Amino acid sequence: MVELVIEARKAALAPGMDVKRILPFRLKRMVGPFIFMDHAGPVEVAPSTVKTMDVLPHPHIGLSTVSYLFGGRVTHRDSTGAEQVILPGEVNWMTAGKGISHSERFEDPAMLAGGMLEMIQTWVALPEKDEESNPTFDNYKPDVLPVFTDTGVWMRLVAGNAYGLKSNVKTHSPLFYLHAELEKDARFGLPQEHTERAVYVARGSVEVSGKTYTPGQMIVFNNGADPVISSPEKSTILLLGGEPLGERFIWWNFVSSRRERIEQAKADWKEGRIILPPTDNQEFIPLPEEKSKPAGSGPAPPALS
Missing domain, CATH: 2.60.120.10 (Jelly Rolls)
Structure with missing residues (x-):
């Protein structure tokens, strides 16, 4: 995982x-x-x-x-x-x-x-x-960047493609880069479009499989992993990755x-x-x-x- x-x-x-x-x-x-x-x-x-x-x-x-x-x-x-x-x-x-x-x-x-x-x-x-x-x-500008929302989850797609969205930012290889704001008790899964994926905790914390990750930590996931990520508190995270x-x-x-x-x-x-x-x-x-x-x-x- x-x-x-x-x-x-x-x-x-x-x-x-x-x-x-x-x-x-x-x-x-x-x-x-x-x-x-x-x-x-x-x-x-x-x-x-x-x-x-x-x-x-x-x-x-x-x-x-x-x-x-x-x-x-x-x-x-x-x-x-x-x-x-x-x-x-x-x-x-x-x-x-x-x-x-x-x-x-x-x-x-x-x-x-x-x-x-x-x-x-x-x-x-x-x-x-x-x-x-x-x-x-x-x-x-922010108004040209796609936004994804779900219960307790707000995400801006900085670049690439994820969750069915595609950014207008010009890139040179398959990737994704997201800024996410999470409310307390929010839950979501990783985008499945890419081989390598990671989550960086900027503020607050997230939980994965019962373990808590705090600011300054990047969680790198195995290829094919489909974890549930939850936020025990209001948090700011970045998700990124792509093809090697x-x-x-x-x-x-x-x-x-x-x-x-x-x-x-x-x-x-x-x-x-x-x-x-x-x-x-x-x-x-x-x-x-x-x-x-x-x-x-x-x-x-x-x-x-």
């Missing part, structure tokens, strides 16, 4: 910005095409430290980054020329393909001081045929099916061949000091998504 329970680990992205890191995990590098997952917040910092929390321009290859907010606002800028303030319930879907750079800045000090920022960031690995595609960026893509190498912000492509991406960033966002090009994050070779679907140095 339950294959594995992943406990989130603490990771520091910037002063005052500690996140819960769920994926990758040493015993489960990916769930479907999802290769990375961070849960940030709620973040509360003094206004004087807001500037130090900005994520400066940095590169990606071979993946899509997905930003989804429970609260707050973040300004995204990237090398395609896109500039977007993302708000709660929206989806920022950036596909790096052969190479992109972007920044994430927190330009509302009052929001951070008030503890309103809470964000989920995931990376979705690309199929081999799309790894060298041209980079793209799309923002999707095969082994991926990951190092810093780079993902690829080919080890040598990671090495090329390092050189490209170091030599300036991945351009900076045109409206945010005065500073950037340099290539980290190399301490290890890319690991097959293994954990990377602290990533900046």
Whole structure:
């Protein structure tokens, strides 16, 4: 029924910005095409430290980054020329393909001081045929995302297909990604459309086969399992998964099916061949000091998504 329970680990992205890191995990590098997952917040910092929390321009290859907010606002800028303030319930879907750079800045000090920022960031690995595609960026408003409801259950389909619904968000491989709000004593089953499936508890708790799972835990289910998931209290969870893509190498912000492509991406960033966002090009994050070779679907140095 339950294959594995992943406990989130603490990771520091910037002063005052500690996140819960769920994926990758040493015993489960990916769930479907999802290769990375961070849960940030709620973040509360003094206004004087807001500037130090900005994520400066940095590169990606071979993946899509997905930003989804429970609260707050973040300004995204990237090398395609896109500039977007993302708000709660929206989806920022950036596909790096052969190479992109972007920044994430927190330009509302009052929001951070008030503890309103809470964000989920995931990376979705690309199929081999799309790894060298041209980079793209799309923002999707909440009103274009399908909603599923049942007794005590509200779910927004962030991407993919599940429960007979299909999202308009453009993806590259079969997957599903859902934000669910559960009332006390709600009960539901997992979507059956996909091979690999997991539930992440953001707030509250859920029960599966008599066991209780709490915030910061991801429950990974065996293929074909059909559990009943219940909520002993009001809870917020994320459901995600899809079809596996095969082994991926990951190092810093780079993902690829080919080890040598990671090495090329390092050189490209170091030599300036991945351009900076045109409206945010005065500073950037340099290539980290190399301490290890890319690991097959293994954990990377602290990533900046």
